[in-house]
Amino acid sequence: MIREDILDIKPYVPGKPIEEVKRELGIDDVIKLASNENPLGPSKKAVEAMKEAASGVHIYPHGDCYVLKEALSDRLGVSEEELMFGNGSDDILKFIGEAFVNTGEEVIVAEPSFSEYEFATNIMGGDVVKVPLKDYTHNLSAMLETITDQTKLVFICNPNNPTGTTVTKQEVDSFMAEVPDDVVVVFDEAYKEYVTSDDYPETINYLTDYDNVIILRTFSKIYGLAGLRIGYAISNKELIGYLNRVRPPFEVNSMAQTAAYAALQDQDHLNKSKEINTEGKKYLYQEFERLGLEYVPTETNFILVDVKKDASEVFADMQKQGVIIRNAQAFGYETMIRVTIGTDEQNQRLINTLEQVLA
Template sequence: MVDKRVVREEIMDIKPYIPGKPIDEVKRELGLKEVIKLASNENPLGPSPMAIDKMKEAVAKVNIYPDGNVHNLRQKLSKSLGIEANQLIFGNGSDELLVLLAQSFIKVDDEVVIADITFSEYEFATKIMGGKVVEVPLKDNTHDLEAMLAAITAKTKMVFICNPNNPTGTIVERREVEEFLAKVPEDVIVVFDEAYYEYVDNSDYPQTINYLNEYDNVIILRTFSKIYALGGLRLGYGISNSELIGYIDRVRQPFNINSIAQVAAEASLDDQDHVLKSLEYNRQGKQYLYQEFERLGLDYIPTETNFILIDLGRSNQEVFQQMLKKGIIIRSLASYGYETEARVTIGLPEENKKMIKALEEVLS
């Protein structure tokens, strides 16, 4: 037995993240030849063909360390966003950036305000540094910014706003965000996690980059994992003023972005036709699934993302297991504290139809 005195107390109540079940694992366990994964909010079209070509070229050069400054991608992305190159930091997925934020700013007993329920990695990043999480219940399935503002104390170091929120798919609109920012103390860092930014259709969604000139305590996180379909390469990025970015960069590991990810992201930015195609498939799939959920009598939350939260009306774990047997992986939200809800990624038309057929059989 390991003497627990050698372990940091801060990590003892951290629960390991439970990812969506991998396709190959389900095939092995259940002896299935075909499995459809609609659990992890991946783009079903896959990466841009232009990105794939660039990745193939880059494979032959993996004996060389990557550009630690991510120069080419930094220049291309900064021009695309209309910001300075030194306002960007890149991470091995947004998950690494969350840890870098915690390492940069959170001390033991600092408080971090998050929504309940939201992306679980905010809690993880806070606790590994000995910080304390203050959870504020959702209101109408989205962030209650007024209540989150009221939860800020002298000990508060950071506030996370997942917008759109995972797993509900909802957003807080521009007016709410602007009223919130105007009242937040300037020594409290506000982090907007916008992993699903590109999927949002609502015209009242805040363009948070516009706030960087007015507020020095704003950090924005985005990713190449979702709309750009590079989840397997792990590449996220943060946007803020150059001073905050400089502090975060002090704790970043060198060469944290591999060379294949860098060229794939550059090519993905050049292929906006692929982005538009992905969005159109998502919009069509969303409307189809709405209609089918209504036909099946299932409640759902209208989404601004590429996933939908549905209420199955029975044990989500039970339905999850039955769907697995039919070769369909959805996300049971039991780990989020839900008992009957599940999250379903919007797939290709044929995947959505097979999922609905399987779900109807399971529920009947």
């Protein structure tokens, strides 16, 4: 009855919801610093736009996200034919698997990285080829050497989840110059807006010279619209056309389209979100160093930290005190946790709780 290919798929395990922790532990004061959400929430302009649009939800949404696509096209300097939207960028990852991967073909991913790349491969019966990180960062030279005649896709999560590291423009330039033309390179840039590094590649420029590039971005992170599920792909019109062949109609709901359009107009909220993240990052670095904890410098809104003991115990003890973090054992790091950078108050509570738990 069941396709054997799906038996290799491990269901995605998200960060625990606040409501679930309150219910399980019987506590009321809970903060969540586990899923890399924007602690400021969405733009007020997005919220107001949704209120105005709420009465129209009995009408099907625009299937091609016309208004949002027009605005994003102007913002990014690409044509509307080079854009498509999905129910979160996770949705588009599945489309990529469906459009490109045949049974037995290979897909190269870093390890650890975002687990949904494996899902998109396994659901189509493809074979995942994992290349270990080097110094918590994608080893592009090793990934290049792993390419064979059976390779169909390479996923590059930049910045990488769960480590927060980036590969540089020079590294990506060298990689792209050697990748075969028939291997599609997918750059997942969910955290791009948080990057401050000067040598981060502007991948849209690769669309001019290469026909095998797909770029993924999202409104879930810095734009604070994770609950609405809306992400997008940028590529040449031919590859976008293939993805649209497997995209169901009305994939992005009307509230998500409305909120994303309004969020694009609110540069002040974007700037404030970046500022809060930068300040929080400095504070947490300082406190981790005071506690004698090693961490991976990040270009995102989360930090991978070595707590020097069983991470599952630290995760459980912090949760009992109302602070939800991510246990990094799921990524292969037995003594590490991943924490989202929050507001000043949330960051201070995180450190106070962590210090008590470790003591």
